[in-house]
Amino acid sequence: MNPASNLILVGPMGAGKTCIGKRLAEHFGLRLADADREIEQRAGSSVAAIFEHEGEAGFRARESAVLAELLAGDGLLLATGGGAVLAADNRRLLRERGFVVQLLVTVEQQLERLAQDRSRPLLAGSDREQVLRTLAAQRAPLYAEVADLRFDTGALSSAEAATRLAEQLDPLWRRPQASSAPHPYSGVNA
Ligand SMILES: Nc1ncnc2c1ncn2[C@@H]1O[C@H](COP(=O)(O)OP(=O)(O)O)[C@@H](O)[C@H]1O
Ligand SMILES: O=C(O)C1=C[C@@H](OP(=O)(O)O)[C@@H](O)[C@H](O)C1
Numbered sequence: 431m432n433p434a435s436n437l438i439l440v441g442p443m444g445a446g447k448t449c450i451g452k453r454l455a456e457h458f459g460l461r462l463a464d465a466d467r468e469i470e471q472r473a474g475s476s477v478a479a480i481f482e483h484e485g486e487a488g489f490r491a492r493e494s495a496v497l498a499e500l501l502a503g504d505g506l507l508l509a510t511g512g513g514a515v516l517a518a519d520n521r522r523l524l525r526e527r528g529f530v531v532q533l534l535v536t537v538e539q540q541l542e543r544l545a546q547d548r549s550r551p552l553l554a555g556s557d558r559e560q561v562l563r564t565l566a567a568q569r570a571p572l573y574a575e576v577a578d579l580r581f582d583t584g585a586l587s588s589a590e591a592a593t594r595l596a597e598q599l600d601p602l603w604r605r606p607q608a609s610s611a612p613h614p615y616s617g618v619n620a
């Protein structure tokens with residue numbers, strides 16, 4: 431079992447990382463962090479504005495910095511953005527610093543869930559389906575590379591998905607207790 435005390439959600443846009451993450455954080459008593467919201471707070475602008483002014487490369491640099499900052503600590507439920515797995519350094523960090531759950535979703539479900547969404551710059555063009563299929567093909571092996579557990583959000587509502595995922599995680603993952611588990615990385619108690 432991965433002993434890290436952070437729980438990390440990865441997967442494509444619309445897989446439910448943000449909304450399932452909120453419920454899981456409550457269930458496990460973890461501090462919730464959504465990487466996109468953290469980036470926006472630090473930048474003082476939206477993900478869409480960062481993409482517009484700094485390009486995707488600028489956003490990815492901010493994303494890597496925020497992941498490193500957040501994962502320096504413990505006891506976090508981290509909902510990543512869909513592209514967090516693109517950089518090899520990010521993947522190494524995610525694997526080392528958390529129990530990683532890959533949320534699965536089909537392109538059809540993404541299209542349905544994100545039909546009204548205008549906040550994701552990668553979906554601003556006209557052919558959303560093609561973009562999502564291309565991203566899925568590029569990224570599926572990267573999600574698989576970091577995942578400790580895969581969970582299909584398929585036919586479930588986000589509330590049901592969170593409940594079922596918590597049930598699956600309960601026997602698999604335990605937050606190391608401060609009193610009994612030495613911090614695995616710094617040599618001090620967490
Ligand atoms: N299991 C689900 N069933 C139906 N809709 C969902 C489910 N998970 C998420 N959604 C919806 O999809 C949209 C995107 O969810 P979000 O949590 O932001 O995904 P992500 O953070 O993975 O991009 C939201 O409108 C959310 O309500
Ligand atoms: O897949 C991606 O590259 C992105 C996913 C988004 O987060 P969600 O996966 O939470 O939608 C956000 O980080 C940005 O729009 C880029």
Ligand SMILES: [Mg+2]
Pocket residue numbers: 447448464466509510511
């Ligand atoms: Mg999200």
